[in-house]
Structure formats: structure tokens, C-alpha cells
Amino acid sequence: MKKSNPLTGMGKGYTLAEAMAEADRCLLCHDAPCSAGCPGGTDPGTFIRKLKFRNVTGAIRTIKRNNILGGACGALCPTAQLCERECSATGLVGGPIQIGKIQRALVEHAWAVGFRPLEKAERRREKIAVVGSGPAGLSCAAELAQTGFSVTVFEAKAKAGGVLRYGVPAYRFDPKFLDRELKDLVALGVVFKCSAPIRGPGAAEKLLKKGFAAVFLAPGLWEPIRLQDSAPSLPGLFTATEFLCALRDGKQAQIGKSIRGKRVAVIGGGSVAMDSAESAWRLGARDVYLVYRRSYTQMPAEEDERQDLLRSGIHFLLLNQPVGYRTGARGRLQAIQLVRTELGELDASGRRRPVEVKGSQWELPVDAVIEAIGAKAVPGGEGIAPSVKRTRDGLIPVDSKTGATSAKMIFAGGDIVRGPALIIEAVQDGKTAAHAIRRRLQK
Amino acid sequence: MAKPVDLSVDFCGFKLRNPFMLSSSPVSNSAEMVERAFEAGWAGVAYKTIVSDRLPIIHPSPRMNGYFGGGKKLLGVQNVEQTSDRGLKANLLDIMYLKKHWPDRLVMSSIMGFSNQEWADLSKASEDAGADMLEVNVSCPHMTVEGSGAKVGQVQDLVQKFTETCRNSCRIPIVAKMTPNITDITVPALYAKKGGADAIAAINSVAGLSGVGVDDWVPNPNVFGKGAASGFTGPAIKPIGLRYVAELAKCRELGLPLSGIGGIETWVDALEYLLIGSTTIQVTTGIIHYGQQIVESMIEGLSDYLASKKIARVGDLIGKALPNLHETHDFDLSRQGVARYDLDRCIGCGQCYTVCKDAGGWALDWDAQKRRPVLDEKKCLSCMVCSFACPVDGLITFKEMPPTYRRADTVTLGKGLEKQLKAKI
Ligand SMILES: Cc1cc2nc3c(=O)[nH]c(=O)nc-3n(C[C@H](O)[C@H](O)[C@H](O)COP(=O)(O)OP(=O)(O)OC[C@H]3O[C@@H](n4cnc5c(N)ncnc54)[C@H](O)[C@@H]3O)c2cc1C
Ligand SMILES: Cc1cc2nc3c(=O)[nH]c(=O)nc-3n(C[C@H](O)[C@H](O)[C@H](O)COP(=O)(O)O)c2cc1C
Ligand code: SF4
DSSP states (O other): OOOOOTTOOOOOOOOHHHHHHHHHTOOOOTTOHHHHTOTTOOOHHHHHHHHHTTOHHHHHHHHHHHOTTHHHHHHHSOGGGTHHHHOGGGGSTTOSOOHHHHHHHHHHHHHHHTOOOOOOOOOOSOEEEEEOOSHHHHHHHHHHHHTTOEEEEEOSSSSSOTHHHHTSOTTTSOHHHHHHHHHHHHHTTOEEEOSOOOOSTTHHHHHHHTTEEEEEEOOOOOEEOOSSSSOOOOTTEEEHHHHHHHHHTTOHHHHHHHHTTSEEEEEOSSHHHHHHHHHHHHTTOSEEEEEOSSOGGGOOSOHHHHHHHHHHTOEEEOSEEEEEEEEOGGGOEEEEEEEEEEEEEEOTTSSEEEEEOTTOOEEEEOSEEEEOSOEEOOTTGGGGOTTSOOOTTSOOOOOTTTOBOSSTTEEEOTHHHHSSOOHHHHHHHHHHHHHHHHHHHHO | OOOOOBOOEEETTEEESSSEEEOSSGGGSSHHHHHHHHHHTOOEEEEEEEOOSSSOOOOOSSOEEEEESSTTOEEEEEEOOOSOSSOHHHHHHHHHHHHHHOTTSEEEEEEOOSSHHHHHHHHHHHHHHTOSEEEEEOOOTTOSSTTOTHHHHTSHHHHHHHHHHHHHHOOSOEEEEOOSSSSOTHHHHHHHHHTTOSEEEEOOOEEEOOOBOTTTOOBSSOBTTBOOOEEEESGGGHHHHHHHHHHHHHOTTTOOOEEEESSOOSHHHHHHHHHTTOSEEEESHHHHHHOTTHHHHHHHHHHHHHHHHTOOBGGGGTTTTGGGOOOGGGSOTTOOEEEEEOGGGOOOOOHHHHHHHHHSOSOEEEETTTTEEEEOTTTOOOOOHHHHHOSSTTSEEEEEOOTTOOOOOOOOOOTTHHHHHHHHO
């Protein structure tokens, strides 16, 4: 048997028969609460009903018309916090209907049988430029292509997908799965220009001058937030952004050397920290410490993600605030310096604030550290669209109903607007902007 | 853009936008209900059976009993519902309303007379109210009014007589709705044709008993201590409905368009009825269980099916299975097959082994170590009972064997047997 790579091998989804059996449990609620639970307009009430009544193609159509990344969302959405949380079957034996899994199975079934639920509309004259091929950009492109616009997606990296390709670990989301979903966009006539960053002063405005009728900005957040402002560059010290990206970008062997058999600390309590910790564990780290300054229940990561990590043997080091690093000979990382914390009064996020315990500083000996404490807009990014107003953090404020920025015919969406958010929210932003662009151009 | 498919059908000269209709029952009890169904996409209705106001219709209570298979999966419904709850005038006004607001939908007035004159009056009244067609209900199996409903449908002369009365009282097409509680359904259908029917609807409910209270010993539905056999409907009767429709479709002498009814919930069920010879199909229990909205998936599912088969019109499907419908003595018995096991997917439950031993051909051995069945193809009867028990979808399928295949011989009585029996004793 071929030895499988521990960093790939996305879990198998439901077969169609399994999806149908699960759909059979659906109660067909009046005014389906699941459908109200999705920030991206997904309508499980309808597609599960269709599946239950053997209208498989119709169910696929319902999913894909709303969301070109229906497969990705089926696999990656935190459904327990969204649609499934609203499911009326929650209180029954068997629990909530596994909506995400049904959705993924339907999209994969469409690929397997070659069913194409989306149709190209009649061609229109206008060309639209999309900057960034993450979920927001892809969603906007698909929506516009379905109404007949010629859409070109400009992507800085070598391949399309944004976080789906260069962030989410492959064991959660196979690049082949992404490629298959991207094919659905190509089939709609969307043109991808990869390794084609939009850069230089006023580059976005120049697109408008060059004949694009509208520009959608969706560059995401790719600048890691660092533990210390003057972030040291130490061998063995990584940001989650570079660590996860390297694993997806063919640099696995290289990065594996700093992790395999080593003691690794991951700083953070969100999903990205979980992905980093699990990836380090799968790469063969001897010990992985997840260092978080608050308590277990305050971690933003999903409950099942946290449980998976605990079960696999990752050490949770809670109520500890990292304050610095100790290096040894040749600048090699030797330890992470920590201060114990206790929970104080509520802070702005409504959670109890971690307060440092005086005199509790201690050191955890480690060989590598992955900082996973957030991401922000790439500094200088505002230069490519000087007419677009930004917040102090570099985010782009938009009209939430249209995705319109302060500049004419420039729209924006996804993480660059919301800060770190979800795939399905980025998808929704893409659609919102696409609808607004269509309305503007029809006038 | 893919070419849109055409779901419309012609039924007795009326063009329906699709073959899907509400059947006469509580789902078609009032204009409000039917209007909502039209909005949802249903193309026509057989309005809930109306009667003259001369005999009061008092319903037994409760009216229905569900028949479930495993948990809350409704396999069928047994009902003792009579004709309409509402007065004749209210119903006629509703029919008028529907025709006025929904001229493109088929509104069929279902009627039941308790005397010859009543059949005449109700026909005339229905036509005057604007009904496109008449459905002659000679098929309700549980009327509390003696000598009505299926009691009529089981007596050929009466079927012909009352159909004739209707024919002479109005000009709109007449659809006679048949009871399945009979041996040969073509007999009353042919009498209805003689009486002037233009089409046949089948089937009405199958007389049944859906359960008996084990504490009070009262059959269900328990109407204050009394039970009675009455109309049973829903998915459980689909095989009966399909068979009767097929027999009507095959009957050369009849040659009338058919409206298929019985256990339809999905586009696949509907398609099967079309393939076996129905032009339209009607639904009640599917709506009782899931609501009118099921029509959405019937329309979309059938459209996608036609598109995938590159068939432009649904009309081209009607009766397409009939040339493949034979008598059992027509089968080619020289071709034989066995069960095929995809053991890579086996989960080791061993149910196949149990049922093959207890109900099949003893063709399976059990590898206790590996927890896997071992098939002896020579013994396999291809009864397929193992595939019904297997929890893994598609693990056990049927495969044809080459002409050289010989099943292990069944023992026939021979001289040596008696000696062997003694040896055994
Ligand atoms: C590790 C990780 C795991 C996650 N897991 C999940 C999950 O399981 N479920 C979930 O719902 N959400 C998850 N998220 C969040 C989710 O991925 C993001 O909310 C989403 O990807 C945001 O989409 P976006 O289109 O705004 O940006 P991105 O996905 O970041 O895409 C932006 C794209 O724009 C490109 N770009 C940037 N600047 C330019 C330029 N000037 N010219 C051309 N191209 C440019 C970038 O290269 C990138 O490809 C995760 C995030 C991370 C970091
Ligand atoms: C509660 C109930 C009431 C019915 N009432 C009538 C009726 O008034 N007239 C009639 O012709 N058929 C009546 N039927 C029979 C249905 O129209 C239909 O023929 C039968 O239910 C089979 O179809 P189904 O399996 O889709 O329910 C009734 C059925 C039910 C369940
Ligand atoms: S559905 Fe229930 S509430 Fe409504 S009429 Fe029937 S028994 Fe009464």
C-alpha cells in the first residue's frame, strides 16, 4: 500500500445514497429555519426537500445557483454554528440534519455524472474586473458570468482560490476538489489571469480606464498580525499565514524539517491556530502546545475542532500570555516566554479579559513557534486604489446593501471588508456586489 | 441555453401545462386550497366529490388512521371520509371562482349521485358552474349511504346507467373513476365507455384495515369503539395502481385516455404512471403527508429527466413501457443470473447469510473469521432477498451468467430416496 501523506486526504463525504438517507430524516419544516440560518442565502429547506423527493438535479441547481462554491462550503462551513444550529430535528434522536454533508455530496454527485446546473446567459458587452480569486472574488465572478458579463479575475498568486488554496490545509480541503469547483466557473466563461497582481499606484482605477465597466476588490487579509510589533525573524519562528501557505505551495519538505520530532508552540485560539496546530502534529512534531491567553470556552475555534485536537494529543496551554522568545546560539529559538493570566472583567468582545498574574513569568522550551493571532490588510494595499476610502486598519468600508466603496464603480467584499470572516460571508459579498453592478449597468 | 422541455399534455381536448393534478379528496376541498395548489404549479384538479344536499353527509370521527413503516415513515392512510364537507352551492361557487381566475387549469367536477336524477342534476350543475370535465365517482369504498360509491362501481349495469345519465345531462367530457376493489378493472371501465365515458381515472382507494388496537381490540380508525374496512391509499398502493392502469392501457377495446392515481409522491412515481399509459396523474396522500409543495420537484425532476434523455415532449413518454409489459409465461427462461457481491464495501453484518439460509437458496457460507459471506454461485436462486436485507446500497446486485451456467439441480424424487430417508432416521 502507498503510504498516504498525512497532510492530504480530505475525508470522504457522503455517497448520494447516504445523502438521501439523511435527507429522509428532514422534517420539511414550514418556513424552514435552516434556510434563515445561512448568511449566504443557502436554502437547505428547498434543496433537501428536492432531494427527499428524488429531484436530485433540482437540488443541485438550488445549491449552485446560490453559491458557486457550494462544494467548498459543504465541506468547510462551520455548519454547527449556522444552518444546522437552527435545525428543528436537533432535539430528536439523530440530532440536526447533516446539511453540510448533504450539500457536499450533491455537488460531488453533479461532478461525477457531469450534470451542469448553471447556464451561460446571453453575452453582454460589458467587461468586469475582479481582483483576487478567493471566495468573494469567485462568487462575484460566477454571479456576473451567469448574467452574461465577461469577467476577468486577476490573481497575484500562481493559482486561483485564495485561502481555499493557500490557507486551509489540504487534509480539510483537497486542491483537486477546489480545481473541480473552479472548472464550474471556467465553464461559465470566467477568465482567470494568475500570477497577475494588480499593483502600482491607481492600478484599480486604471482598470476602469482600460475599459472594465466595474472593479470588484477582494484581496483578503494576507499580512499576519505579530506578537511583537518589531517582529523578530528567527529560524523556527513562523506566522500561520506563511506556515500554512508553505504547506500548500510545495514547500512541505522544507518546512517539515523544522517541525518533525520537534517541540512546537502554536499561539492563538481561533480556527487558524487549530489548522496550524493540527498541521504541525501531522508533520510529526514531538509535542504541540496550543498557547492561548484565555480559557477553553472562550476560544473562537469550533467545538469539534478543539475536541479533535485534544483527542489527537495536542496540549492545550490555557490562560497563558506569550510575551517573548528566548534565543540561544546562532539566534536559534530555545523557549517561548509566558505569563500566566486570570480572567478579569468583561471586555469589548463580551468575554472576560485575561489579566496577567504578576510575577508568574515562565519559559516553555520549544524548537519552533507558529504565531496564529490574526491577519490584516497588506500595508500599502491602499495604493492600488487611492480613490477608495479605507479604515485605519486598512479595511474597506462599503455600503452593505451593494458592496459599493467610496469610489465610483469600485466594489469590495470578503475579508478586506469584514475583517477575518467566513467563506460563505465572502460568497455573499460577491453576490451582493454582482447584483449591484448589474443594476448599475442596466440603468 | 438548453431548449426548454414541454411538459404539457392533452387530456380529452384540454391542454394541461403539466400532467400533475390534485385528486378528489380533502386536498381539493375548496377554492382557496386549490388556488394555492395552482400557484404552486399543479395543472389541474379533480375537485372534492360533491353531492346533492338532500342527504346529510355526516363524517365519522376520527376520519383517518396512518399506516407507518419504521418510525414516522407514512406508507399509507386509511380513511373513512365521505364526500364533501360543504354544501353544494358553496362548492359550485368555488368551481365557478376557479374557472374564472384560472382558465388555463383543468377543473374537473367530481360528482356522486344517490339516485339517477341526482347524477343528472349534478352533471348539469357542474357544467353550468363552468367545470371543464366531470369525474364520475363510482368508486369510494366506504360510503355510509347504502348502495353508493364502490357499491355502484362493482355492478357493471349501474356504472353504464349512471354514466349514460351524466352523458345525457351535459356536454363536457366525462371521466369515470374506477374502484380497485374488483377482480378485472377493465370490465366496469368498458361499461363506463358504453355509457359514454371519454376517459378513465384509476384507482380510487383500496379497501383495507390499517391496524387493530391491541388493548381495546378495535380496528382502526377507532370510531368510538367501532372499526370498519375502508379506503386505504398512499405509497403502499402504488403497485396496485400501476397494475390497474397498465391493464386499462393494454385493453384495446377500451382505448380511452387514462388518469393514473395511487401512491404518487415524486416525479419518478409520476413518470412510472406515464410510462405505463397515463396521460395525467393525480395525487392525494402525497399531499396529505408532505403538502402541495411536492409538485415543485415533480415539475423540475421530470423536466430534467426529459432534458437528460433528450426527449422534447412529455407526451412522447406516455405508454412507452407498455410494449415491455408481458405475461409471466412470455419470459425467456434460458437466460439466468446470480447475485453479485461487491465485498470491498461489506461491513460484515451477516444479514445476507441469515436470510439466504432462512428464505433463500442456502447459497451463502459464512467466513466467521473475516465476517464475510462466501457465495456459491451454483446454488444462488437469484431470489435477491439478500440484497433487500443488505444495509449497503448497491453492494449486492444481479448479474447475468453465461449460457453455460447451470444452477445446482433441484432434487427430484428417485428410487434411492427412501433408503436415504431411513438412513437419516
Ligand atoms: C487557515 C484558514 C482557514 C480557514 N478555514 C475556514 C473554514 O474552514 N471555513 C470558513 O468558512 N472560513 C474559513 N476561513 C476564512 C475564509 O477562508 C475567509 O473568510 C475567506 O477566504 C475570505 O475570502 P476573500 O475572497 O475575502 O479572501 P481570500 O480567500 O484571502 O482571497 C484573496 C485573494 O486575493 C489575492 N490578492 C490579494 N491582493 C491581490 C492583488 N493586488 N492582485 C491580485 N490578487 C490579489 C490573494 O492572493 C488571494 O488569492 C479560514 C481562513 C484561514 C486563513
Ligand atoms: C381522505 C380521503 C378522501 C378521499 N375522498 C375522495 C372523494 O371524495 N372522491 C374520490 O373520488 N376519491 C376520494 N379519495 C381517493 C383519492 O382521490 C385517490 O383516488 C386515492 O387517495 C389514491 O391516491 P393517493 O394514493 O395519491 O392518495 C379520497 C382519499 C382520501 C385519502
Ligand atoms: S389537521 Fe389536525 S387540526 Fe387540522 S383539521 Fe385535521 S385534525 Fe384538525
